[in-house]
Amino acid sequence: MLAASGLVAQNIAFGIVALIMIVGALRVVTTKNVVHAALWLVLVLAGAAAQYLILSAEFVAITQVLVYIGAVTVLFLFGTMLTRAQLGRATDLNNKNWALGIPVALLLLGTLVYVLIDSFHAEKLVDDPKDVPNVTTQQISDSIFRPYLVPFWALSFVLLAALIGAIVLARKD
């Protein structure tokens, strides 16, 4: 149902990890403690890394761990612990505008589903595990630094601009 019939173990693993991710994602928004929310987010991001591994996208999975778990959530935790992270339940976690979030989330979901179906609707997954293409890191780097060099540079430039912007905001002298 989900993927080809030859990949039973992958399908089961996908289901288990997806279930864990859904529970984690719900707990991120329902838990009453900021630090707990950040740690549930770690579970969701680790689940995404596991899904990449199941899809045999090793490089993406490791990058997910390196960037999102090792850097982003650690900075979340660092920031909240420096400012406001009391133990126990907090009462003022919900923003007044939370209702606006629901249509935005639905819109985002709709867009993603439409884009995915629109671009992949005719393609079938391979049936035999032996036919799964083995994309090496070398191939990824070759395509980043040859055909996709300009987008790569543009992204680096955006990140650099964000970095400089952060420094400008932080320095008030």
Added chain:
Amino acid sequence: MSAVFAADIPYWGQSLLRALGGAVAVLLPAGTIVYVFLFKLMSFMQSRLGPMEAGPYGSMQLFAEVGKWLQKEDLYPDRADRFLFKSAPLVVLLSTFMLVVAVPFGPDAIFTNFDNGVLYVLAVSSISVLGILMAGWASANKYSLLGGLRAAGQLIAYELPMVLAVVGVVIQAGTMNMQTIVVKQNAGSIFGWDGIGNPYILTQFVGFLVFMIAVQAELTQAPFDMPIAESELVAGYMTEYSGFRFLIFFIAEFATAGVFSLLASTMFLGGWGLPWSWFNWGSLDEVHNVMNVVGPLIMVTKMMLVAFIIMWARFSYPRFREDQLQKFAWKFLIPVALGNIAVTSILKVAF
């Protein structure tokens, strides 16, 4: 994968062997480093004998200590976040176990043959920060929280020079696969002379220095031990831990020291191999099966050498100040590592 692991052992047997091997590769270095360096070497450097009563030359002291810790009551502070408080040491230890998986110990004695071994190591080594932050926050103690925050700031700052130092090795080897990096070092030659292979410590000496300094900071060993600075923060994020939870932190600290020493020997000192020109080995398949037994021994020897340097620095230098620590990482180590990358890539293209 040939005779030793694959041919006659079923998959579950291989998995069992790997799990056992992982436990040995984490716990054995930890115990050895604690006894040989922390108990004995430190004592000799300070003109005292160290533990002498338990067993010959105090060699059973470690078992006595572990027994003592295991007997203690499982204490936690009244206001602590119980679940996070209890799971934090396990997260730190988990990161150590995930690290050792990437280290090759012989031509077939490997846990996994990751294509991205180097990247994987750098990624999972950052998971321990989460455990430390959890410990610091869940303890409900301002010294713990301060220690946790200091640790996070320090580990983030020093992860960058570590990554950049390793990039030099990756450029020179042309791969991120640990096994291939070992092969390239032992099969290589220096200007046509292949008497000792081509250990990357010679060509990447700057990278090695930056890597070792960053490792010292990642392990929060003195002179980078601000997170657990005992004269300022009691014991930092470990303040509230006692009994076997403290023991887990303690094991994780020295096991990680051992694993990082293994990684340094893999990437800079030639890993498990001997120079292949000595035996006329041409490729990985021609390497004699005996190396699956000799390789781990060579690795342990190199690990002890690197761990000795780490511990020697730990016993010799006074602690940095917090601002000096951050300045040293961002204004000295990172520029040096970036310069090393630039020079390495220019030389790689030129030769």
